[in-house]
Amino acid sequence: MKEISINTFAPTHPHDNQLTVLNDKSRFKLIRAGRKWRKTSLMVSWQMENAILCDKGLSYPLILPYQEQARESVWLDHVARILLEFDKKNFPYKKNEQALSITFPHNKARFKLLGANNEVALRSISNWGAFAGDEFDDWKSHIWYEIIRPNLLTHKAPAVIGGTPKGMKNMYRLAQEGVFKEFHFTSFDNPELDRGELEALIKEAKSKGEDY
Numbered sequence: 001m002k003e004i005s006i007n008t009f010a011p012t013h014p015h016d017n018q019l020t021v022l023n024d025k026s027r028f029k030l031i032r033a034g035r036k037w038r039k040t041s042l043m044v045s046w047q048m049e050n051a052i053l054c055d056k057g058l059s060y061p062l063i064l065p066y067q068e069q070a071r072e073s074v075w076l077d078h079v080a081r082i083l084l085e086f087d088k089k090n091f092p093y094k095k096n097e098q099a100l101s102i103t104f105p106h107n108k109a110r111f112k113l114l115g116a117n118n119e120v121a122l123r124s125i126s127n128w129g130a131f132a133g134d135e136f137d138d139w140k141s142h143i144w145y146e147i148i149r150p151n152l153l154t155h156k157a158p159a160v161i162g163g164t165p166k167g168m169k170n171m172y173r174l175a176q177e178g179v180f181k182e183f184h185f186t187s188f189d190n191p192e193l194d195r196g197e198l199e200a201l202i203k204e205a206k207s208k209g210e211d212y
Helices: 016-023 039-053 067-088 143-151 170-176 195-206
Strands: 028-033 059-064 094-096 101-103 110-115 131-133 159-163 181-185
Touching: 016 039, 016 181, 028 039, 028 170, 039 059, 039 067, 039 110, 039 131, 039 159, 059 067, 067 110, 131 143, 159 170
Parallel strands: 028 159, 028 181, 059 110, 059 131, 131 159
Antiparallel strands: 094 101, 101 110
């Protein structure tokens, strides 16, 4: 793989458990992780780096349940921090606020945010170099099989799907098929989170009853 001089995890670096996922060679990866484990930052940074290293001018989407969610939780946060790194290193890029995309002039590749709720916009795409899907348990269950998976055929694109589990829903069912390499993490598996704060949160949750 080509080397990259840009830290797409800036201003930090991937923690050890994120590196476990990133260094795994499986084509399809499923991350079932607790809140604030940094699964979203992993997917954003992975796709941004894929786009930078691409030599075919392909597109690298990150798809969330809703595009407005993608704007608020990813574009204004994770993408913004990476663009600060680009500016610091004078790394050229073109930002499109309306399309929620970043295009790189050196190879014409593009990172783009999309919403799974707009199924029409996701169909019959053949230029994806890799795919990332977040909060997968909030998607309609057929989208992966009928829309996303066929889009990966042309370039044999890899995929990372993740989310915080919500019972026996999409991620659980996907795991049963044995196609994806599974990764399971709790919030405690992010070494950067304050343990005292996590323990306080657990205590608060337990006070609401077993079902909660």
